[in-house]
Each structure stands twice: as C-alpha cells, then as structure tokens.
Amino acid sequence: MTIEPVQYTIALVTIGSFNPVIISPLWLGIKGALGKDETESATVEMIHRELTQFSLSWAACRVTPERFELICDSIAYFEPTKDLFQNIFNVLRETPVTAIGINHVTVFDLGDATKFDQFGKFLAKMDIWNEAISNSKLKTIEILEQPRGDKLSGYRNIRLEGVSNAKAKYGVSISINDHFDVTSVSDMLNIISQNWQSSFDKTKSITTSLWNQFLKRQ
Amino acid sequence: MEPVLEKAVSTKHSPRKSTSQSSIPFDFLNKKDVLENAIDRIDSGEESLLHHKDQYGVSSYVKKTLDLPEGLILNISRSQSTISDNDVVRWKGFVTEIKEHTFTSKLFDIDAKGTHEIGELPNEKIQRDDLNLLKIGAIFYLSVGYFYNTKGQVQKKMILKFQRLVSWSVEEIDQAVDRAAYLAENISGETLEWK
Numbered sequence: 001m002t003i004e005p006v007q008y009t010i011a012l013v014t015i016g017s018f019n020p021v022i023i024s025p026l027w028l029g030i031k032g033a034l035g036k037d038e039t040e041s042a043t044v045e046m047i048h049r050e051l052t053q054f055s056l057s058w059a060a061c062r063v064t065p066e067r068f069e070l071i072c073d074s075i076a077y078f079e080p081t082k083d084l085f086q087n088i089f090n091v092l093r094e095t096p097v098t099a100i101g102i103n104h105v106t107v108f109d110l111g112d113a114t115k116f117d118q119f120g121k122f123l124a125k126m127d128i129w130n131e132a133i134s135n136s137k138l139k140t141i142e143i144l145e146q147p148r149g150d151k152l153s154g155y156r157n158i159r160l161e162g163v164s165n166a167k168a169k170y171g172v173s174i175s176i177n178d179h180f181d182v183t184s185v186s187d188m189l190n191i192i193s194q195n196w197q198s199s200f201d202k203t204k205s206i207t208t209s210l211w212n213q214f215l216k217r218q
Numbered sequence: 219m220e221p222v223l224e225k226a227v228s229t230k231h232s233p234r235k236s237t238s239q240s241s242i243p244f245d246f247l248n249k250k251d252v253l254e255n256a257i258d259r260i261d262s263g264e265e266s267l268l269h270h271k272d273q274y275g276v277s278s279y280v281k282k283t284l285d286l287p288e289g290l291i292l293n294i295s296r297s298q299s300t301i302s303d304n305d306v307v308r309w310k311g312f313v314t315e316i317k318e319h320t321f322t323s324k325l326f327d328i329d330a331k332g333t334h335e336i337g338e339l340p341n342e343k344i345q346r347d348d349l350n351l352l353k354i355g356a357i358f359y360l361s362v363g364y365f366y367n368t369k370g371q372v373q374k375k376m377i378l379k380f381q382r383l384v385s386w387s388v389e390e391i392d393q394a395v396d397r398a399a400y401l402a403e404n405i406s407g408e409t410l411e412w413k
Binding site for chain 1: 305308328345346348377379382383384
C-alpha cells in the first residue's frame with residue numbers, strides 16, 4: 001500500500017525588506033512576467049504600502065514590508081510559480097533579503113478514524129499524559145533539522161497536524177519548511193535554481209519514509 | 219463504518235468508455251444494494267479483486283466483478299485510493315518545430331528522470347496569452363492527469379503553459395554589452411580593474 005498526497009501546495013516565502021505597493025499584477029504584466037489575460041483576470045484584494053494581496057488563477061501573492069509569499073496549490077503550476085518568483089526578483093535585484101523558504105504542504109488521507117488515531121500514537125507516546133490529564137490528544141508535532149543535512153545554511157522544519165476537509169476527512173498535513181539563509185537576491189536565486197528539484201525529492205523521501213515506517217507497524 | 223455512499227463514492231463513466239455511455243442504463247445507480255454490496259466488499263478487504271488503476275492512477279471497479287451492466291465502469295474514490303495530485307504527469311518541453319496547426323517538442327518528465335520523448339501537440343491547446351511565446355526553443359510545461367477543481371470535484375485535464383522570462387531593459391542590455399566589450403578589450407592577462 002502506498003499513501004499519496006491528496007493535496008499539495010507549494011509556497012515560496014522570502015524574508016527581507018519589500019515595498020508591497022510595487023508588486024501588483026499590472027506591474028508584473030508590464031514586466032512581461034504575466035500575460036495580458038492573466039494580468040486582466042487577476043483578483044486584486046489589496047494594494048497598500050503595508051500589504052499587497054492578489055491572486056491569479058493558479059497562484060496567490062501576498063507581500064508585507066517584511067515578507068513576500070507566492071503560493072500555488074496546483075502541481076501543474078509549480079514550475080510557473082518558480083518562474084514567476086524568479087522573474088519578480090530578477091527585476092527587484094537590489095531588494096535586501098535574508099532568507100528563502102521552499103515550503104511544501106502535503107495532505108494525506110488516512111481513510112478512517114482508527115487509522116488516524118493509530119498514526120497519532122505512532123508519532124507520539126500519549127500515555128505519559130494520562131496521569132495528569134484526561135482525554136489527551138495529539139494536535140501538532142514539529143521536528144527541526146538544524147544544521148541541515150546538506151550543510152547549506154538554514155534549517156528544515158517539519159510540522160504534522162491533523163486536518164479534515166473535502167479531500168481528506170481523516171487527513172494529516174505534513175508541512176516541510178525548507179529554509180535557506182541568504183545574503184542577497186542573487187544568492188537567493190542561485191539557491192532556488194540549485195535546490196528546487198532536490199527540495200521536492202527531499203519532501204518525497206521524508207513523507208515516504210514516514211509512511212513506510214507507519215505501515216510496517218500496522 | 220463511514221457513511222460511505224455519500225462520502226466516499228462517486229459514480230461516473232470512465233472517460234475511456236464515453237462512446238458507449240448512451241447505451242448504458244443509468245437506473246442501477248439508484249440501486250443502493252448494488253453499490254453497498256460493492257462497498258462492503260471493498261471495505262472487507264477484497265479490493266484487490268476489484269481494484270483497477272488506470273494510467274493516471276484513478277481507481278476503478280469493473281462490471282464483471284460487481285455484476286453491473288456491460289461496459290460500465292464505476293470510479294469509486296475510496297479513501298484508501300483517492301485521486302491525488304501525484305496522478306498528474308508533468309513534462310518540461312522545448313519546442314523544436316512549428317507547423318501550421320501543431321508544434322513538435324522534446325519532452326522531459328519532471329518527476330521521473332530519464333530520456334526525453336518527442337511529442338507533437340496541437341496549437342489549439344496553447345493558452346491565448348502564450349501564443350506569442352511559441353517559438354523554436356521556447357520552454358513550456360505540460361501536465362496531464364486528474365485535477366481537483368475548486369469544488370473538490372475531479373476533472374481530467376491537460377494544462378500547457380509556456381515559460382515566461384522577464385526580458386532585460388534596453389539600459390540593462392547596453393550595460394551588458396559595454397561590460398562585455400570592456401572585458402574583451404582587457405582580456406590580455408593583465409590585472410583587471412572594475413569600473
């Protein structure tokens with residue numbers, strides 16, 4: 001049995017100093033990063049000096065003075081999302097940035113309450129709480145890899161959380177924040193180019209390893 | 219036991235059987251006992267007998283086993299075999315030839331390393347926005363498979379999107395040309411001083 005994600009979202013998040021007003025669909029269209037139809041059909045929720053937020057049919061963008069996020073939840077558009085991110089920062093070359101995260105959010109459906117509970121017990125020993133409290137339940141768990149296994153500056157944070165939605169009634173969300181420290185936009189773009197695919201590969205290997213170990217103990 | 223009929227089961231004809239849809243009686247879909255029987259068998263662990271995955275990983279349960287009308291396939295999205303985003307095949311392509319109604323390309327599987335394939339694709343699949351990007355050497359992304367729409371329904375789709383690269387401004391090109399000329403003039407092996 002293999003367990004595959006029923007939902008996969010990628011978010012490119014960078015920390016630095018941004019001017020949210022600049023980054024709008026119109027500006028992206030003028031720069032050639034978006035087509036005419038994409039520009040015109042973009043839904044702009046806000047363009048303000050403290051927050052810019054808009055969405056395309058395949059991605060959403062949110063910019064504050066300290067944080068830039070580009071999010072895509074359709075696997076068909078993961079590569080265009082990376083291109084759009086690179087295009088934006090190829091233009092905003094002088095932007096001060098300190099970190100970039102290639103963040104993967106995958107949701108798996110465990111199918112039923114029994115298996116969901118078994119997975120919780122697999123992740124953490126809950127009986128240690130029984131003496132002090134009743135009805136203890138695991139809600140989230142976070143694991144940090146620091147320093148990174150690949151020796152790059154940064155860390156990898158893995159967060160597991162129970163979720164229930166239309167795609168997964170007894171779902172587990174596994175969020176992997178592949179975080180890299182960077183010194184400049186140029187550095188950041190190099191990090192993305194060189195680590196994009198390996199970030200996906202690592203995410204796959206983390207989740208596969210987890211599920212394999214869980215299934216073996218069933 | 220989950221309320222399986224409502225939550226876990228969707229019934230529809232396989233896209234591959236679309237030509238025979240008109241001859242298939244639909245009343246049986248209302249026969250809960252048939253479906254419940256099928257679901258019971260799946261839940262009791264007999265899924266290996268019923269299970270079929272097509273090339274996109276969509277689970278199907280075939281007529282012969284369930285004793286349903288000829289030619290009918292039930293796509294039963296059980297929780298253990300839900301359609302996932304991994305049921306999408308993605309390629310990165312390079313345009314190698316452009317014809318009147320189609321273009322030829324080299325296609326590289328993004329998720330599975332291997333050799334490339336040659337594919338001919340219809341121009342009509344290109345989004346209107348991307349038509350001006352169709353050139354020899356242009357890069358595009360092609361995804362084929364089953365996708366969830368915003369309502370959580372599954373649709374079979376082919377998504378073709380050309381890569382956009384922000385072009386340099388005239389000033390940036392001029393600067394690059396000047397710098398290249400400077401480097402070319404000073405490539406004698408002496409120490410370079412950056413301006």
